[in-house]
Amino acid sequence: MQIDIVVSKTSGLPIYEQIKAQLKAAILLGHIAEGEALPSIRGLARDLQVSIITTTRAYSDLAAEGLVTNVPGKGSYVLPRNAELVRERVLREIEEHFAEAVTQARLVDLSAAELHAVLDAALTPSTEQEQS
Amino acid sequence: MRDLAPMLRLDLLTLVASRKMLAIYVLVVCFLVAVNGALVALPMIGVASMMVCLNLFGTIENHRLTQLYGSLPLRRRTVMVSHYAVTAVLTCVFVLLGALAAGVAAWVRAEPAVGVAEGVGTLGALLLVLALVTPAYVAWGTRTGGLVTLVVVATVIGGLLAFGDNPVLAGALRGLAGVGPEASWWVLGAGVLAQAASLVVSIGVYTRQDH
Amino acid sequence: MNPLELTGVIKRRDGFTLGPLDLVVPRGYVMGFVGANGAGKTTTIKIALGLVHADEGSVRLVGHDRVGVVHDQPAYVGKWTAAQVGRAVAPFHPAWDPERFRALLDWAGIEPTRQVKELSRGMGMKLQLAVALSHAAELLILDEPTSGLDPLARSELLEMLADFMTDERHSVLFSTHITSDLEKIADYVTVIERGRVVASTTRDELVDSYRLVRGAASELDADLRPLVHGLREHGVGWQGLMATEDTVSLGRRAVAEVPTLEEIVVHLAKEPRHA
Numbered sequence: 242m243q244i245d246i247v248v249s250k251t252s253g254l255p256i257y258e259q260i261k262a263q264l265k266a267a268i269l270l271g272h273i274a275e276g277e278a279l280p281s282i283r284g285l286a287r288d289l290q291v292s293i294i295t296t297t298r299a300y301s302d303l304a305a306e307g308l309v310t311n312v313p314g315k316g317s318y319v320l321p322r323n324a325e326l327v328r329e330r331v332l333r334e335i336e337e338h339f340a341e342a343v344t345q346a347r348l349v350d351l352s353a354a355e356l357h358a359v360l361d362a363a364l365t366p367s368t369e370q371e372q373s
Numbered sequence: 374m375r376d377l378a379p380m381l382r383l384d385l386l387t388l389v390a391s392r393k394m395l396a397i398y399v400l401v402v403c404f405l406v407a408v409n410g411a412l413v414a415l416p417m418i419g420v421a422s423m424m425v426c427l428n429l430f431g432t433i434e435n436h437r438l439t440q441l442y443g444s445l446p447l448r449r450r451t452v453m454v455s456h457y458a459v460t461a462v463l464t465c466v467f468v469l470l471g472a473l474a475a476g477v478a479a480w481v482r483a484e485p486a487v488g489v490a491e492g493v494g495t496l497g498a499l500l501l502v503l504a505l506v507t508p509a510y511v512a513w514g515t516r517t518g519g520l521v522t523l524v525v526v527a528t529v530i531g532g533l534l535a536f537g538d539n540p541v542l543a544g545a546l547r548g549l550a551g552v553g554p555e556a557s558w559w560v561l562g563a564g565v566l567a568q569a570a571s572l573v574v575s576i577g578v579y580t581r582q583d584h
Numbered sequence: 585m586n587p588l589e590l591t592g593v594i595k596r597r598d599g600f601t602l603g604p605l606d607l608v609v610p611r612g613y614v615m616g617f618v619g620a621n622g623a624g625k626t627t628t629i630k631i632a633l634g635l636v637h638a639d640e641g642s643v644r645l646v647g648h649d650r651v652g653v654v655h656d657q658p659a660y661v662g663k664w665t666a667a668q669v670g671r672a673v674a675p676f677h678p679a680w681d682p683e684r685f686r687a688l689l690d691w692a693g694i695e696p697t698r699q700v701k702e703l704s705r706g707m708g709m710k711l712q713l714a715v716a717l718s719h720a721a722e723l724l725i726l727d728e729p730t731s732g733l734d735p736l737a738r739s740e741l742l743e744m745l746a747d748f749m750t751d752e753r754h755s756v757l758f759s760t761h762i763t764s765d766l767e768k769i770a771d772y773v774t775v776i777e778r779g780r781v782v783a784s785t786t787r788d789e790l791v792d793s794y795r796l797v798r799g800a801a802s803e804l805d806a807d808l809r810p811l812v813h814g815l816r817e818h819g820v821g822w823q824g825l826m827a828t829e830d831t832v833s834l835g836r837r838a839v840a841e842v843p844t845l846e847e848i849v850v851h852l853a854k855e856p857r858h859a
Contacts, residue, residue, distance in 0.1 A: 379675030379676045382671075382672070382675055383675075386661070386664065386668055386671065386672045387661055389668075390661045390662075390663035390664055391663075437657070437658070437659045437660060437661070438661065439635070440653075441659040441660060441672075443630070443633045443634060443635040444633060444648065444651065444652075444653035445648060445673070445676045446647060446648035446649040446677070447676060581637070583630075583635070583636040583637055584630070584635040
């Protein structure tokens with residue numbers, strides 16, 4: 242499947258993080274199959290017009306999270322995933338994000354009901370979000 | 374010297390780029406010879422050949438060529454060896470051309486021809502002068518080198534003009550020019566030796582330089 | 585093995601001392617070499633190539649046959665045609681590929697019969713690139729290759745370099761005072777200022793380690809002044825470059841932003857100025 246990576250150079254978010262986030266999403270959504278090869282580190286750097294160190298960093302991070310393996314001289318391949326482990330890891334990340342959101346909410350005395358409303362709005366299917 | 378053959382080719386390509394100027398020199402000399410007769414042929418060709426040869430050592434392109442040499446797998450000493458070799462060959466060619474022009478002029482004007490001794494002697498004299506002057510070009514560049522050449526050549530010509538009547542000098546010159554052809558071969562030998570010594574000096578200077 | 589390593593290099597000339605200087609081009613990466621004009625970049629490159637002899641220190645360069653050099657002006661005889669340039673250089677390189685050279689001349693839009701002196705600046709740069717890429721060079725040394733070039737030519741050069749770098753054995757030393765060229769392609773950056781290396785890290789780390797700061801005059805006290813590089817005081821405040829860790833001592837009205845490479849080089853080169 243065609244993998245697209247679109248980076249913003251002005252968003253403030255480091256480019257390596259954007260690359261990593263988009264590749265991670267593609268992997269978790271199954272757009273890149275297990276065992277399939279990712280674009281080469283250098284080829285990606287050339288295509289996106291970023292430095293090789295930037296793409297290397299993104300791929301290193303992906304490897305650290307157990308999503309890919311980087312084989313020297315050959316390339317980077319998506320690792321078979323333990324679905325349970327992935328779910329657990331994502332859940333933990335969500336817990337951290339929620340904990341942060343709750344802390345923020347308490348600073349301005351947001352009620353639990355208001356917080357739930359925010360969550361419900363976020364869970365609404367994307368077409369409605371695009372219209373609003 | 375694996376880099377010598379490529380360097381020789383590079384020098385020849387550099388000369389080829391100046392072929393129009395070369396042609397002009399040759400034409401001017403031939404013209405002067407035609408006008409003034411066979412006797413001036415060799416001295417004139419001498420001056421022309423020196424200017425051409427030294428071009429190789431100190432051209433307007435010098436800065437760029439130096440940068441080129443620096444980016445190639447090329448040793449500094451090879452640059453000097455090649456320059457000297459090409460210069461020597463060019464000088465021979467010029468002397469031959471000059472002798473030819475002199476011969477033609479002599480035949481056309483029914484003047485006494487120029488002998489082998491003159492040719493050999495001229496070649497030797499040119500090699501000597503070049504040997505003296507070239508290290509100056511290498512060490513100090515085109516402008517100063519050119520000045521040095523001018524001074525040397527002017528001194529020689531000036532000396533000849535000023536003291537040409539001097540019997541001792543005239544006798545010596547006649548001795549060099551015609552009497553005893555062996556003398557001219559000695560001059561040639563001295564020229565070759567001088568070139569060798571000059572090459573050693575130039576290599577030393579060129580290798581140590583910052584470019 | 586790294587293609588270029590300068591260690592402890594010192595060169596003294598006319599009251600200007602270059603070094604002690606260390607410069608390493610890591611294999612497989614692009615090293616940007618930046619600094620104001622006169623900071624010592626060209627001398628450093630000449631020392632690397634052997635055109636200039638260092639007074640002290642050591643130079644290790646992968647053989648000249650594996651190096652391609654691009655200057656701001658082509659280092660060829662003006663009357664030579666592009667084809668003659670190839671003929672002049674080819675005998676020195678066993679790995680010379682005449683097909684590749686012809687193809688690259690095509691890419692550059694240079695007729696083989698075109699003379700070097702007739703070429704525009706952009707084409708002169710492309711000719712040198714064509715030569716450099718035709719003998720399997722592993723290290724490209726670029727000395728101000730983009731000065732005087734229009735944006736299109738500069739972009740084409742960067743694309744060629746990006747392509748060159750897809751081979752992990754290739755490396756580039758890109759020396760320039762036009763730092764914006766390096767924003768995209770440099771993996772590492774070495775900043776040279778008045779003959780000394782003031783920074784040499786990955787591009788990201790370099791940019792992370794400084795902040796461009798603008799602040800109120802009232803907050804510029806005696807403790808803060810020496811921490812600001814290239815301090816410019818004006819009628820309504822001041823501006824300068826500071827090490828990131830020093831920004832903790834800034835007053836409330838100060839604004840600290842991530843600098844561009846250009847701002848880093850400029851501020852490190854400037855002497856403090858007062859309005």
